[in-house]
Amino acid sequence: MKKKLFLLSSILLLVSTLMWVKDMLEPEWKQYQVEYYEQQRKAVEKQLQSTSGEEETAELEAKLVKLQKPKYEIKQILLKGDYSWADQSNGQKTDRCITCHIDEAKLAASHETVVKDFPFDIYGCTVCHGGTGRSLDEEHAHHGIFKHKRAMRQRLEHADVLFDMWNEFATLSLEDDTEWASFKDRTITGEKAIYMGSGKCMRCHTGLTAPHVERWKRVKFESFNVIKEAPDYIAGDEDYRKKCYECHTTGYNKETGTYEEEGITCEACHGPGEVYASFMDRGKATEGQKIAKITPAYNKCGGTEGCHRSRRHEMRVKFFRDSKDHDPYEWFKPKYKRIVSEALEKKKSGTAEEVDPALPKHNIKFVR
Amino acid sequence: MSNHAEAQIANNKKTEKVFSWPNLVAKEFIAAILVTVVLLVYSYYVDAPLRELANPGEPENPAKAPWYFLGLQEILVYFDPWIAGVVVPSIIIMGLMAIPYIDVNPKGNGGYCFWDRRFAVTVFLFGFIFWYLLIIVGTYMRGPFWAFFWPWETWSFDFPTPPPLISLPNWLGIFALLIYFGFGMLVPAVAFWKFAKQLGFIRYNITMGLFLLMMGVLVKIALRLMFNIKYILQTPWFNI
Amino acid sequence: MNLILYFIRKLTETEVWKSVFRHGYTDTSRNRALQTISNVWLHLHPVKVPKHAVKIRFTWCLGGLTFFIFLFLTVTGVLLMFYYVPDVNRAYADMIDLMYVVPLGRLLRTSHRWAGHAMVITVCFHMLRVFLTGSYKAPRQFNWVLGVLLLVLTFLLSFTGYLLPWDQLGYWAIMVGTNMGAATPVMGYQGPFAELLGVKINNDIRFALLGGTQIDAPSLLRAYVWHCIGIPIIAGALMILHFWRVRKDGGISGPL
Numbered sequence: 064m065k066k067k068l069f070l071l072s073s074i075l076l077l078v079s080t081l082m083w084v085k086d087m088l089e090p091e092w093k094q095y096q097v098e099y100y101e102q103q104r105k106a107v108e109k110q111l112q113s114t115s116g117e118e119e120t121a122e123l124e125a126k127l128v129k130l131q132k133p134k135y136e137i138k139q140i141l142l143k144g145d146y147s148w149a150d151q152s153n154g155q156k157t158d159r160c161i162t163c164h165i166d167e168a169k170l171a172a173s174h175e176t177v178v179k180d181f182p183f184d185i186y187g188c189t190v191c192h193g194g195t196g197r198s199l200d201e202e203h204a205h206h207g208i209f210k211h212k213r214a215m216r217q218r219l220e221h222a223d224v225l226f227d228m229w230n231e232f233a234t235l236s237l238e239d240d241t242e243w244a245s246f247k248d249r250t251i252t253g254e255k256a257i258y259m260g261s262g263k264c265m266r267c268h269t270g271l272t273a274p275h276v277e278r279w280k281r282v283k284f285e286s287f288n289v290i291k292e293a294p295d296y297i298a299g300d301e302d303y304r305k306k307c308y309e310c311h312t313t314g315y316n317k318e319t320g321t322y323e324e325e326g327i328t329c330e331a332c333h334g335p336g337e338v339y340a341s342f343m344d345r346g347k348a349t350e351g352q353k354i355a356k357i358t359p360a361y362n363k364c365g366g367t368e369g370c371h372r373s374r375r376h377e378m379r380v381k382f383f384r385d386s387k388d389h390d391p392y393e394w395f396k397p398k399y400k401r402i403v404s405e406a407l408e409k410k411k412s413g414t415a416e417e418v419d420p421a422l423p424k425h426n427i428k429f430v431r
Numbered sequence: 432m433s434n435h436a437e438a439q440i441a442n443n444k445k446t447e448k449v450f451s452w453p454n455l456v457a458k459e460f461i462a463a464i465l466v467t468v469v470l471l472v473y474s475y476y477v478d479a480p481l482r483e484l485a486n487p488g489e490p491e492n493p494a495k496a497p498w499y500f501l502g503l504q505e506i507l508v509y510f511d512p513w514i515a516g517v518v519v520p521s522i523i524i525m526g527l528m529a530i531p532y533i534d535v536n537p538k539g540n541g542g543y544c545f546w547d548r549r550f551a552v553t554v555f556l557f558g559f560i561f562w563y564l565l566i567i568v569g570t571y572m573r574g575p576f577w578a579f580f581w582p583w584e585t586w587s588f589d590f591p592t593p594p595p596l597i598s599l600p601n602w603l604g605i606f607a608l609l610i611y612f613g614f615g616m617l618v619p620a621v622a623f624w625k626f627a628k629q630l631g632f633i634r635y636n637i638t639m640g641l642f643l644l645m646m647g648v649l650v651k652i653a654l655r656l657m658f659n660i661k662y663i664l665q666t667p668w669f670n671i
Numbered sequence: 672m673n674l675i676l677y678f679i680r681k682l683t684e685t686e687v688w689k690s691v692f693r694h695g696y697t698d699t700s701r702n703r704a705l706q707t708i709s710n711v712w713l714h715l716h717p718v719k720v721p722k723h724a725v726k727i728r729f730t731w732c733l734g735g736l737t738f739f740i741f742l743f744l745t746v747t748g749v750l751l752m753f754y755y756v757p758d759v760n761r762a763y764a765d766m767i768d769l770m771y772v773v774p775l776g777r778l779l780r781t782s783h784r785w786a787g788h789a790m791v792i793t794v795c796f797h798m799l800r801v802f803l804t805g806s807y808k809a810p811r812q813f814n815w816v817l818g819v820l821l822l823v824l825t826f827l828l829s830f831t832g833y834l835l836p837w838d839q840l841g842y843w844a845i846m847v848g849t850n851m852g853a854a855t856p857v858m859g860y861q862g863p864f865a866e867l868l869g870v871k872i873n874n875d876i877r878f879a880l881l882g883g884t885q886i887d888a889p890s891l892l893r894a895y896v897w898h899c900i901g902i903p904i905i906a907g908a909l910m911i912l913h914f915w916r917v918r919k920d921g922g923i924s925g926p927l
Contacts, residue, residue, distance in 0.1 A: 478781055
């Protein structure tokens, strides 16, 4: 009786130990890697059948050998940034998602809009998708994730969520001095935010913030229309015009050379309106305000990158120098002209002196 | 054969002995293996709990102590923290330690028996079960803000507002305490005179004191549940 | 077959074998006695025990199991200490790593946790068993007192371990527990008569437990040291006394 009991309990112990050994040797994540390598292997085999070139065959065969004995291992992305409990983070940040989501080609394809700006091996996954990157258990890792763009957008309850993400981007970025402001054209999905057009803003803001809107509408909104009439613009080719677009349009994209809206409109300073406009649509104007108000990019106005720096219009010099038909004061130095005429007018009203005959007689309004 | 030898044989028979190896050791070994098996299997299927990272800004609701302290946390409903959290456990520990010195009944040493030590077994079992009942209530029937929910009810935040609590006026409280402890000490001494005499004066007082304190907890719970009594006695320094 | 037996005989006759195993295994009374006496792990037992004492239904193995679970906890606990760092900035991450990355880490952590609960249960029921069999009566009174102390230490061991994962569950459980400590009369800042000794939030008993006015890095370290070193040593010492007294107070209890 005692011996049988001993035997039974020993067998039970053995079984339960083996259970754990199996759990150690065959973790949940392994099955995904098995599946993946199996798929890859089959694909290479198929390729091998259809290729004839000797070099290619050798290459594929070498690949196949590797795939036949795949190494199953935990894969992780170590992320930059400090971790401290005070910031509600814990332990060197690491995303182990790619242990199961191992097919990088597939990931790149499904993330084509963002993968170029946010490479996986630098930014990881959880910065956008949430969840527990550390974990390798599906239930635990996927707890509170934002699976699709829709889920991510739903997450956008407050502006702070977006700011936190920008901050996170800045921390993760490889350059040490990156500030979160570099990411403020990003929406919650990591993609570039969409320009909504000033028409959308105007629907409410012509009445709401009248003085500000009126001022800008009268002046800068129209700046592109002024340019359109400029002789050098008319004469210039698309490459020449692009230089004008840079400052006188809204949402100009250097790479594609396209812009979103003519003139310096709302979103030129306040940033692309996708997020804050949607906040305002949803009756969360104060949240939208937070984003719209921090967004004015002062480097858009001045500095090394911005529009308002001296000699911005140097490229026009040649055109006006060569041209005999156009008065440079009318088109090239309108500001200078205005200052002079104002000064003269002052003088005139004061001392009633005669207008300097050397000055041009055109009477062009700078603004419409 | 002399009397002495007979007695010795009888004694030997009574405490018939067997070798520890293997009779005892084998059983211990099997028990240890079985416990290990249970632990291994249970751990395999039920993960140890791990919630979110500790966050001082987000209190858990309800915040519960480990289950073995939930009896004390449950009493917290009926008593001020200094009683529920400090005095009660201290008295329990001291009382437990005092047991062998106040139980002078020589019967029932080394075997299960009830009739020879009715009082001791009843009181101890009562305390033991009471302790675990409180734990069960605290674990399964206390939801957010420590509100009571039956196990089949789902926890929610809109539970009926508990009725306002009233405290006894001090004269009544003192009177009630005096009656409770006075009669509690005197009546059994008279009714079970033999029992009291067997214990002696000091032991009797300690025993009855501890017993009355334990029942006092129950009485206070009953008073609260039936009459919404908050305090029996209020002083500038502490309330009971 | 004979060859095997020959080799076994030869092997058991070597000096090395004899230096390790001091007696034979033939089933004789002498060997049975020696098996207990000459083995340091088994000599906790007497050579012979009363027949009634080996009945499962007398002890239910509860005391022995409590001790066994304590050993189990020691082994898993030491292994856990290799991976776990009591630092607020990484303790929780260590937990997740233990659960998913460390080989058999989930076994270590989970079984340590459940064994801790199991020990609380077995120790409580051991106490119940000892009470119901009247085993605390003379001459074993003092051993009962030691047992009560061990019960308290078991609670404290489990309680200090509760904070170590540094998750919400442990954090707020310790908050509840130590806030009760703050209500200690005289010694806790919220307790009655605290003013008598000038006890405030930064010099009361709760402060001593937490190493601060709130649960933070010092509290985690304190919990860790008490859990892994302090209480196990005290409990171990008391266990030695407890087992010693079982033997010295007349062995396992039985009808007189």
